[in-house]
Amino acid sequence: MKTRVIQVDPKAPQRDVITEACEVLRRGGLVAFPTDTLYALGANALDAAAVERVHTVKGRHHAKPLSVLVPSVDAARHLAAALPNGVLELMRAFWPGALTVVVKASPSLPGVLTATTGTVGLRLPAGTAAQALLTAFAGPIIGTSANKAGGADPADAKTVQKAIGGQIDLILDGGRVTLGVPSTVIDCTTEPARILREGAISRAALQGKIALA
Secondary structure, three states, X not given: OOOEEEEOOOOOOOHHHHHHHHHHHHOOOOEEEEOOXXXXXXXXXXXXXXXXXXXXXXXXXXXXXXXXXXXXXXXXXXXXXXXXXXXXXXXXXHOOXXXXXXXXXXXXXXXXXXXXXXXXXXXXXXXXXXXXXXXHHOOOXXXXXXXXXXXXXXXXXXXXXXXXXXXXXXXXXXXXXXXXXXXXXXXXXXXXXXXXXXXXXXXXHHHOOOXXX
C-alpha cells in the first residue's frame, strides 16, 4: 500500500483536505493526523474491521482497549451506557483538552474496540485539525498514537511515515506538534472515580469536580 501524505493547515484546516480524510475513514481506511498531544492513528471507531486494522498496524495486543476521540459531549452520550451528572461535569469542564474519561461502554460498540472490557476511554482533543476532522466525520474516531506499540510518541508526519508508512491510507501533515504532558486518564466506572494516569489535568483540578479514590 502507498500511503498518501497531504498537507493540512493546523490552524485553519482546508475543507477539501478534511473531506478527503473523512471519505477515507468512511471506507474503512486509516488516517494519521495531528492532535494537541501527538499524531494519532484514526479509524472509524464503529467499524470493527477498521479497528482490527489499527491493532494489526500497531502490533498491539487485543487485550488493550483503544481510546476514542469524539466531536462533542453529546456524541459521547451515544458511546456510553450512561453518563452520570458528575461525569458530564468533568467533560464540560475539561473538554476540549487533555482528559480521557473511561466510562461504561454502550453494548453497541464493537468488542474489538473495548477489548471486551465493557468500558471505553473518550476524549475531545483541543487541536484545531483534529476537531475539524471529528466535526466533519460526525462520529467517533480511534485516537491511539500513530506508531508501533511501545514506540516513541510521534510528533510529526515524517516520524509516522517511518513507523507505519505503507500500512495506512493517509497522513495529514500539519507540521510538528509539541509533545507535552499526556492526557490524564480517569476511570469513572467506579465510585469514587480513580485516576489511572495523572497527566496534564492535575488531581487537584479533578477533585473540584468529582469524588476521587
